[in-house]
Amino acid sequence: MALPNSWPITPKLQENNFTPKPTVETVGLSTGCIMEKFIRLLRQHKLKVTQPRLSLLKIISEKETAISQPDLEKMLGDAVDRVTLYRVLATFEEKGILHKIFDLHGTATYALCSTACDEHHHHDEHVHFICSSCNNIYCLDDIKLPKINLPKGYQLQSVGINAVGLCAECKAKI
Numbered sequence: 001m002a003l004p005n006s007w008p009i010t011p012k013l014q015e016n017n018f019t020p021k022p023t024v025e026t027v028g029l030s031t032g033c034i035m036e037k038f039i040r041l042l043r044q045h046k047l048k049v050t051q052p053r054l055s056l057l058k059i060i061s062e063k064e065t066a067i068s069q070p071d072l073e074k075m076l077g078d079a080v081d082r083v084t085l086y087r088v089l090a091t092f093e094e095k096g097i098l099h100k101i102f103d104l105h106g107t108a109t110y111a112l113c114s115t116a117c118d119e120h121h122h123h124d125e126h127v128h129f130i131c132s133s134c135n136n137i138y139c140l141d142d143i144k145l146p147k148i149n150l151p152k153g154y155q156l157q158s159v160g161i162n163a164v165g166l167c168a169e170c171k172a173k174i
Helices: 031-044 051-061 071-080 084-093 168-173
Strands: 098-102 108-112 127-132 135-145 161-165
Touching: 031 051, 051 071, 051 084, 071 084, 071 108, 084 098, 084 108, 108 135, 135 168
Parallel strands: 127 161
Antiparallel strands: 098 108, 127 135
């Protein structure tokens, strides 16, 4: 993945509070610089550089939480049709650019993968925090999953742990 490790793409857990994910503005990077990173990312994964793919990467990279296909569709408006959006999401998931997390209602949401992911192995072995009030999903990269020792003959394909509770914003409202 072309995004450097020095530019975190998901919020970190710090002193029991979430720190917001850096955006283009807070990191001090220009939109052109970000687009160059996305172009390199697409080329690294041997994907054509298209406006729908670039638009999707820009939106997802600016989100603090995982985002659903319906929300992406609203944000993209008429710029990208539904079929193209589904195809781009599926391709990005296949290539290890995005990972899918299901919210409390069973809706698929998407977040950027770690820099260690590729099309053969997803390494997003972290906890996902789902707010039971607003239903936002946060990737907690600092909380690693324990090693799972399977019985002989079993092959592990993925592990997912969801923690459910109140995010800092919803907790502050009560």
